[in-house]
Amino acid sequence: xxxxxxxxxxxxxxxxxxxxxxxxxxxxxxxxxxxxxxxxxxxxxxxxxxxxxxxxxxxxxxxxxxxxxxxxxxxxxxxxxxxxxxxxxxxxxxxxxxxxxxxxxxxxxxxxxxxxxxxxxxxxxxxxxxxxxxxxxxxxxxxxxxxxxxxxxxxxxxxxxxxxxxxxxxxxxxxxxxxxxxxxxxxxxxxxxxxxxxxxxxxxxxxxxxxxxxxxxxxxxxxxxxxxxxxxxxxxxxxxxxxxxxxxxxxxxxxxxxxxxxxxxxxxxxxxxxxxxxxxxxxxxxx
Amino acid sequence: xxxxxxxxxxxxxxxxxxxxxxxxxxxxxxxxxxxxxxxxxxxxxxxxxxxxxxxxxxxxxxxxxxxxxxxxxxxxxxxxxxxxxxxxxxxxxxxxxxxxxxxxxxxxxxxxxxxxxxxxxxxxxxxxxxxxxxxxxxxxxxxxxxxxxxxxxxxxxxxxxxxxxxxxxxxxxxxxxxxxxxxxxxxxxxxxxxxxxxxxxxxxxxxxxxxxxxxxxxxxxxxxxxxxxxxxxxxxxxxxxxxxxxxxxxxxxxxxxxxxxxxxxxxxxxxxxxxxxxxxxxxxxxxxxxxxxxxxxxxxxxxxxxxxxxxxxxxxxxxxxxxx
Amino acid sequence: xxxxxxxxxxxxxxxxxxxxxxxxxxxxxxxxxxxxxxxxxxxxxxxxxxxxxxxxxxxxxxxxxxxxxxxxxxxxxxxxxxxxxxxxxxxxxxxxxxxxxxxxxxxxxxxxxxxxxxxxxxxxxxxxxxxxxxxxxxxxxxxxxxxxxxxxxxxxxxxxxxxxxxxxxxxxxxxxxxxxxxxxxxxxxxxxxxxxxxxxxxxxxxxxxxxxxxxxxxxxxxxxxxxxxxxxxxxxxxxxxxxxxxxxxx
Numbered sequence: 001x002x003x004x005x006x007x008x009x010x011x012x013x014x015x016x017x018x019x020x021x022x023x024x025x026x027x028x029x030x031x032x033x034x035x036x037x038x039x040x041x042x043x044x045x046x047x048x049x050x051x052x053x054x055x056x057x058x059x060x061x062x063x064x065x066x067x068x069x070x071x072x073x074x075x076x077x078x079x080x081x082x083x084x085x086x087x088x089x090x091x092x093x094x095x096x097x098x099x100x101x102x103x104x105x106x107x108x109x110x111x112x113x114x115x116x117x118x119x120x121x122x123x124x125x126x127x128x129x130x131x132x133x134x135x136x137x138x139x140x141x142x143x144x145x146x147x148x149x150x151x152x153x154x155x156x157x158x159x160x161x162x163x164x165x166x167x168x169x170x171x172x173x174x175x176x177x178x179x180x181x182x183x184x185x186x187x188x189x190x191x192x193x194x195x196x197x198x199x200x201x202x203x204x205x206x207x208x209x210x211x212x213x214x215x216x217x218x219x220x221x222x223x224x225x226x227x228x229x230x231x232x233x234x235x236x237x238x239x240x241x242x243x244x245x246x247x248x249x250x251x252x253x254x255x256x257x258x259x260x261x262x263x264x265x266x267x268x269x270x271x272x273x274x275x276x277x278x279x280x281x282x283x284x285x286x287x
Numbered sequence: 288x289x290x291x292x293x294x295x296x297x298x299x300x301x302x303x304x305x306x307x308x309x310x311x312x313x314x315x316x317x318x319x320x321x322x323x324x325x326x327x328x329x330x331x332x333x334x335x336x337x338x339x340x341x342x343x344x345x346x347x348x349x350x351x352x353x354x355x356x357x358x359x360x361x362x363x364x365x366x367x368x369x370x371x372x373x374x375x376x377x378x379x380x381x382x383x384x385x386x387x388x389x390x391x392x393x394x395x396x397x398x399x400x401x402x403x404x405x406x407x408x409x410x411x412x413x414x415x416x417x418x419x420x421x422x423x424x425x426x427x428x429x430x431x432x433x434x435x436x437x438x439x440x441x442x443x444x445x446x447x448x449x450x451x452x453x454x455x456x457x458x459x460x461x462x463x464x465x466x467x468x469x470x471x472x473x474x475x476x477x478x479x480x481x482x483x484x485x486x487x488x489x490x491x492x493x494x495x496x497x498x499x500x501x502x503x504x505x506x507x508x509x510x511x512x513x514x515x516x517x518x519x520x521x522x523x524x525x526x527x528x529x530x531x532x533x534x535x536x537x538x539x540x541x542x543x544x545x546x547x548x549x550x551x552x553x554x555x556x557x558x559x560x561x562x563x564x565x566x567x568x569x570x571x572x573x574x575x576x577x578x579x580x581x582x583x584x585x586x587x588x589x590x591x592x593x594x595x596x597x598x599x600x601x602x603x604x605x606x607x608x609x610x611x
Numbered sequence: 612x613x614x615x616x617x618x619x620x621x622x623x624x625x626x627x628x629x630x631x632x633x634x635x636x637x638x639x640x641x642x643x644x645x646x647x648x649x650x651x652x653x654x655x656x657x658x659x660x661x662x663x664x665x666x667x668x669x670x671x672x673x674x675x676x677x678x679x680x681x682x683x684x685x686x687x688x689x690x691x692x693x694x695x696x697x698x699x700x701x702x703x704x705x706x707x708x709x710x711x712x713x714x715x716x717x718x719x720x721x722x723x724x725x726x727x728x729x730x731x732x733x734x735x736x737x738x739x740x741x742x743x744x745x746x747x748x749x750x751x752x753x754x755x756x757x758x759x760x761x762x763x764x765x766x767x768x769x770x771x772x773x774x775x776x777x778x779x780x781x782x783x784x785x786x787x788x789x790x791x792x793x794x795x796x797x798x799x800x801x802x803x804x805x806x807x808x809x810x811x812x813x814x815x816x817x818x819x820x821x822x823x824x825x826x827x828x829x830x831x832x833x834x835x836x837x838x839x840x841x842x843x844x845x846x847x848x849x850x851x852x853x854x855x856x857x858x859x860x861x
Contacts, residue, residue, distance in 0.1 A: 064787075064790075065790075067805075068790060068791065068805055071801050071802055071803045071804070071805035071806070072795060072796045072800055072801050072805060073796070073800075074800070074801075074802055075656050075657075075658075075800055076650075076652070076653055076656055076796075076800075078656075079652055079655060079656060081652075207638075207641075211641050211645065214641075214645040214646075214649060215645055215648065215649070219649055219650075220649045220650055220652070224651070224652040225648060225649060225651060225652070226651055227648075227651075229644070229647075229648025229649070229651070230648075232648075233648070233649070348702065349701075349702075350698060350701055350702070370704060370705045370706055371704075373702055373703065373704040373705070374704035374705070376702075378698075378702050380695070380698055382695040383695065384695045384696050384697075384698040384699035385694075385695075385696055385699070386620075386624075386691065386694070386696040387694065388624050388627055388628060389620070389623070389624070389627070393620075393623065397616055397620055398699070400612075400613070400616040401613055401616060401700070401703045401704075402703070402704060403704070429627070445699065449704075
């Protein structure tokens, strides 16, 4: 049994059905949750794919930015204090990846908000779908798309001569860190969606995410910054993710860098997803 | 009863169209329309949704270029002298053309400036028009807070700021409650009788055309199918319509009986309608004939010919929105 | 007259809903703060042109803001088309060109908001005027010109496609035009295709004209190419817009 809309219409037959036919012989518990999540993931991915127009800016823009910066910072990379690189391109790879996945990161939230706005959420709620898949389905969808984008961006950078000192394993860590970041942002977006029910509110987080990438070590090393901006950048969790990842790319494999690169987004995602589940439970039990 | 036919204001034609045509790609929205509206007339353009009424109005008011044919308003060609046409016409379109972020007063003032009316004069005209349409109280509020009916009224006031001699109203009472509709009709009559304004209005409501227009053109699928004064048109239909409701089981027998009394006319499900030759006098005969045939009648009504009958006769269909 | 009425209406709308101007004001402020913060050490590179990063970046952020303001002006028209008010404007007696001129003027006026915001914030960050007060004149002229050009370009697109969504095209254009130019570094810092593109990009001349007072004295050699570029952009965009306006009723 999957959570497709058609089935749901049949399944929600009366609030007091004691023997809903839908449960006869069907999977239960964890397996059911897994199947439901998969179905919602599929739906999420297909929706995003259909809106290809939204995916393309997320790839083109970061690449364009990287290309322009590479050609305008050729002298800047020679500054004392700048990490040793052949070209700015090597420096900016983690930033481009993070930026690219951030473009779709709020999708999970806007999708949820859209469903709430147009009432589809109520129909899902009336179905036997358990609660966690409602959130995870979308997050998984965002993860799939983000991973695809990440792999594409790394491939393009490699084509243009970037070398990853830490080898393919480092590339995997890079994608994993980006994916975890998407879950973190997606979770936050879903919290907003549940609290406000408005797509506009969720979309408003995108400029914030976008700006916070600029106010980090993404595009320039923090040791070459000064004043209050440097303090902000050094306190920015994005910096805590990008710095270790960059070391993996430029210097080589290091378990401590791997640990930091994955732990930071993991912790943040755990927090935001928990918040989303709590908010969802509260919303569902209050009505 | 209908408005002036314009004869007593002198016969000059202020709205004329010849072979007016408009296609959108493959679709022919307006298929060769000829019109001649004289000064001081109230002219009604009656037809169902999608008949091409709004498209015709947009062409006559220079908002859309015809793909064929010509049109002249007040002697000015709508394509070559569009700017001059706009000087003498007032237009209130189907979707009220207003900016929700502005107040009623601001819109009136803007409209006045756009038409070259001086500041002081615009203030007095604006106030007068707003009072006329009953919006004085709301004039200081943003239009976004207005109801649909209020927006329509504001739109009408805006169209009158520069005292146009020719007024185009596109479905003016669509969506209005009955009271507002009556008030609108009053205003149109007043504009026509007191100020001699020529009014070109489109509508899908029979009574509106019947009540307001001195002459009507019925349009269907982009073509003019009938033209004339409401009385003349109705008299062409001749016989009144007899409508008989029967159980579906009797429908065929009823039909066989009734067509002996006059030509069949379109009717809804479960109902049979004919034009009753000989008029009301023959109703008794009809009832007897139905009885003899064993038909049980649940409802019977006899209606004087209406514009809907005119439309039905011309096109084989009933007008949308007509009461049946 | 019609143009000033349209311009005035636009300004009044901003005052009616000040929240509408927030993105146009905030975005360039964020730009100037982010870029001066992240790239402050560029001033240490030989040949940058100034030792104060605000002196370089402020004009870039202001002009980017002006481009957004210009596009925003065209967006108002897109809104009008979508809610039907544009029909009423089209019914204005006489020529319709004043409607276009009024919208352009409104955009130019609108652009003073982000420009002033950026200059104020930059002043707090230590912005200096080696060229004296004339430096400010060039900035305001340049931003008004950019706003006008992009408003007209936006109008050409909006008259053609009649939806809000088509504005994205112009926003992308506007951002790219500034981006592929000397926004953040002087042209001799660039290499490869970027250098070639920036050289032919008219915005490069405009940036040079606008920025000169922040880097030194104003000279005619740095001024006239910028004015020509501005004039050409406004003229071309204007021609496109007028052409599309004429076709609108078709």
